[in-house]
Amino acid sequence: MIASVGAVVTAAALLAGAHTAGAAPVPSAGPAPVATHEVEYFDGPGAEPRHKVVPAEAPARIARHRAPAAAAPAATAAAVTAVQETGPVSGRLDLVVMGDGYTAAQQADFRADAQATLDSVFAIEPYASYRGLFNIWLVDTASAESGISGDPTAGVVRNTALSSYFFCEDTERLLCLDTSKVTAYANQAPASDIVFVIANSAKYGGAGYSFPTPPAGASYHGVATMSSDNAQSYLIGAHELGHSIGNLADEYQYAGYGAYPYPSSDSVNISVTPDLGATKWYRWLGEQDPTGSVIGTYEGGDYYETGVYRPTSTSLMRTLASTEFNHVGREAMIKGFYAYADAVTSTVPSGTRVRANEKLSVRLAPVTGLSGLKLTWYVDGKPVTRATGRLSVTPAELGATRAGRRVTATVTDTTAAVRDPAVRAAATNSLSWQVR
Ligand SMILES: [Zn+2]
Known part of the structure; x- marks a missing residue:
């Protein structure tokens, strides 16, 4: 469980090796500090991604509707199914998939939605080639009600296992949840390096929680939330794994952010110099890329507009309108896979x-x-x-x-x-x- 009261645990370093200039200020939380996480979200499949600081737990009006399972998570034995188990947990990347807003009678729906999401994500390279380095676990989370809060409108409240809700921090497409409940369920899988949460909803939305250090009581490094029935939502999961597995920086910029204020970047896909030979991706220069670009130096990235460069014109780390990592991203993902798996x-x-x-x-x-x-x-x-x-x-x-x-x-x-x-x-x- 996350001990939230009195502890501000803002995940300030959202992206390992990246800067967090996209962060909104921590909201005023009244008399007691509130545990928070910084998340990334997408207003639409082609929209500019954004960051926001959100509460680690759901607001009281939503959280008080507790599913019986989540009320006493330590005592709950959720059904865990292996979608695939290719090796020992010590030698594999363990991906846990759980649903929210599926009742006990809808678990077959959840399984079908989980399978469709996994098939879509694992159609993208290098996930496709390296699926065999993953164990994939489904954890059943029966909710008292079908559907999730904030769907279709902000005032809708539903009693669900993970307290997922749209309109998080007054942002319609931002799909937040209670991370302590996610942890309670994730810990029932044999291992959990990464968690996908699929909300039972046709409304577009999602969020990426990235944890360079797992939150209290958890072992996962990232949680991606996605809606089940929107054909584009799986790209949110594919993008977020780019951060939590590949340590990749975002390759987009915000209008008005101007010049890059840092002398260097630790991220393999960000350079502060346009000098082709001095980039971290010099081994790829001039190559035709899966994203449709030729690898070079393209100005703008890591949230800033000038004085900072990315390897390709577009990529999955720049916009969800692209469904491919560039060569630099693929290489970083493969490195990440092997950091977890043998x-x-x-x-x-x-x-x-x-x-x-x-x-x-x-x-x-x-x-x-x-x-x-x-x-x-x-x-x-x-x-x-x-x-x-x-x-x-x-x-x-x-x-x-x-x-x-x-x-x-x-x-x-x-x-x-x-x-x-x-x-x-x-x-x-x-x-x-x-x-x-
Ligand atoms: Zn991102």
Whole structure:
């Protein structure tokens, strides 16, 4: 649970490595400070995104309508279903999907809506190629009423499991919720790195909550809210994962913000210099890009209009009118995937001692498309090329018969979507054993 009263927990660093100039001031909260988060929202599929500081919990007029499940979250056992479980939670990116405004009788609707959202998001690269690095969990959240608050108008209040509501902070398309309730449900999944909340609504809207450090009691780094029946809402989730998995900065600017006030940017997709060779994406310069641009330096980004540059004219990190990450974004996403997930796992724990005739079987994550996994075996650091690609070997077969010799299985992703050697290193996983 988030201990909210008396603690201001504004997520000031909304975007890791980015600046938060888009933030509105913390609203006056009366006598006691109110726990808040900074969120990003979209007035429409093609509209300029915005940021706002919102309460971590729903306003009293909405929150007092508590679903029985959320009233005592610690004691609730929600039904959890694996949409896909491709590996151990320690070696996978665990995405949790939950609904709000679905009654107990509407759980089949929720599952269908969740599947449609996931299919849309995972049609986008590099999610498509790397879906095999994810476990995806559905958590059922039965609401007392169907639909959510603020739909269709601001005065509508419904009793739902997560207290989702449009018109958050008087902004129609901003879809907020009670993050402590999200945490209570997310914690019932085997693991939760990222959460999607699908609101049972046809009204366009959503929000992105990004947490460089998970909120109290939670393990997730991001929550994206989306409406279920609007065909464009899934792009809000796809964009928000760009922040919470890829650490990407926004590539849009606000009219009137003027010149970039910072001497540098930590974000891989933002540069303070138009000097092509000095950008962080120099390895991609001149390439035709999935967004339709040629990679270069385009002025405007990270909320400012001048003195700051982005890699492509448009992208999913600039507008939801684009459904593609640029090459720079794809590479950052792949780096992020591997920060959470390993491409190689084994039932024989890495670091243990094994007999020379013991079978060492490894499993490669079921990645596809852009990815290209290469498995190499080593004995004491020397490659055994005749064993390349073999999923099961014994140390003796590799020539490692004496006690103390070290056997290593290394998987490198040779994908052409990665050019930075540091990212390639991050996309390399190894397991090791010692012969006893
Ligand atoms: Zn954004």
